[in-house]
């Protein structure tokens with residue numbers, strides 16, 4: 027007789043932001059019955075947001091890719107895995123042999139698992155012989171990582187979400203935390219109630235956390251380096267610098283202090299649009315706080331000098347002694363669920379897993395030995411990052427790209443140029459769960475699985491490694507990325523024989539020092555580990571308590587200069603376009619946009635126009651407008667709101683038709699090649 031299938035409860039980790047909420051999924055076969063938060067979840071406890079709770083319609087979407095596709099005579103046809111993987115293996119090796127290892131580029135997924143990131147870079151480095159492998163941190167937090175590398179040594183958050191809750195003052199800069207990292211925002215709101223935690227927000231756009239702030243600095247766009255440096259100078263000039271901390275733990279203090287000479291309060295007030303009083307109040311709040319956590323995100327990093335501004339923020343924390351004690355430190359808020367892990371596990375052009383330099387001979391030797399090859403097989407120079415790969419594709423220096431779970435064809439800046447580059451490639455593979463905009467340019471499309479259909483681990487914004495478990499089997503003929511990559515490697519002569527991601531993690535932990543004590547046994551269930559993890563399993567929730575991550579154990583104050591933005595409003599393009607996320611959606615919305623439960627919340631895409639500007643131009647709520655940049659135009663409806671002001675506009679990044687990145691340009695941060703998404707001059711016409 028027919029029996030109702032059992033209800034299954036499986037632990038999983040949310041795939042919509044770097045908070046890393048974990049919870050139980052209750053399922054019956056492929057039907058998701060509910061998402062059940064539990065107390066044991068290390069990052070979130072019983073909290074989730076709308077995306078974690080309701081954003082799973084995409085799992086069973088009829089738009090899922092379920093079979094490999096091969097382009098033939100300009101059209102895609104279905105193919106078997108054998109045929110598709112044979113073709114991919116053959117073409118990648120052929121292009122490598124004909125044009126050299128660096129003619130191929132790999133973009134790993136910031137949504138796939140750590141183990142899958144590890145295999146992506148292993149194929150690139152070991153089989154192809156290139157370091158041209160990257161992930162979407164290039165488009166978001168790589169500048170923040172650079173700022174931390176320069177000043178404190180590790181490219182991750184200084185502490186945990188618990189530290190954020192403990193701080194006596196939270197400073198949020200260029201981060202719409204309530205919509206982009208909702209559970210962290212709710213913990214900050216709770217800390218305010220529980221122990222009177224203060225909140226200082228700096229942002230040109232008045233989002234929810236700005237409304238809640240004890241002090242809100244509404245500075246002009248692209249001026250954060252100025253106020254942060256002016257505050258650092260104020261600390262020295264007004265006896266608020268932590269001299270004990272500086273003397274004992276920090277290098278380069280005097281040179282840094284001299285570099286602050288230009289950053290007077292008067293200069294800062296003139297450039298930032300903030301009053302002198304606001305600057306002094308902010309400095310006094312930070313300088314006198316017992317402990318400060320400083321959170322920042324794309325509002326800082328997606329500029330032509332995002333790495334420098336990130337450095338300036340970390341400098342300010344050092345001057346005030348806000349590293350290495352509970353409730354202190356710098357916290358770049360990671361956007362994708364595993365953008366931290368994709369970087370940690372080696373999808374970066376300059377480092378192996380664990381941030382071990384590709385240009386260090388001893389390290390190269392270590393990895394070559396572990397992988398059983400001669401050192402000369404591994405490239406000794408830094409490869410191309412995402413940005414460079416796409417630029418180089420247009421010049422045919424890159425001849426083939428392999429893109430895993432990234433919507434580069436919508437998310438990169440200056441899309442006209444990106445699409446031009448894609449069409450010039452000799453061969454392109456896209457591995458994804460949907461037929462994305464990027465896939466339209468591919469020669470082979472491989473159907474992958476979301477996290478709910480495989481085992482693996484992610485790293486959240488706290489550097490916390492957590493396991494997730496297979497909730498249901500792969501849909502149709504789709505396969506987990508780790509298995510696709512393992513099978514592809516075997517076809518290219520490297521039969522690694524992985525049958526479960528735990529083996530991949532064990533291999534990596536045996537080589538990369540910061541993961542020495544990581545194992546699936548220690549990550550079982552609700553257990554987690556915060557890297558670096560010593561061999562005996564001791565992890566590091568709070569960094570820098572004893573020493574900074576430099577040879578002499580001391581932090582580095584790193585002088586900065588301010589530069590004008592690469593693109594700003596002028597007579598022809600008189601408005602400045604800001605862009606970012608909304609609470610309900612994730613990136614290009616190819617997951618959150620698949621079902622009515624979330625989609626219905628934002629039925630139309632829009633541009634926010636300030637009320638003064640709207641009145642001046644005769645624009646009302648719902649008016650259709652055309653927004654034109656130096657690259658292209660898009661048309662959408664206006665929302666009149668005081669969240670933006672003056673000549674500033676805001677457009678969410680999630681819509682694909684028309685995409686915001688037809689407007690953004692190729693100008694970028696020269697230190698890290700992150701596009702300056704937030705520096706876009708536009709004009710607006712009412713239609």
Ligand code: SF4
Pocket residue numbers: 040041042043044045046047070073074075076077078079206207208209210
């Ligand atoms: Fe998912 Fe982030 Fe929401 Fe948590 S806060 S449920 S990780 S989107």
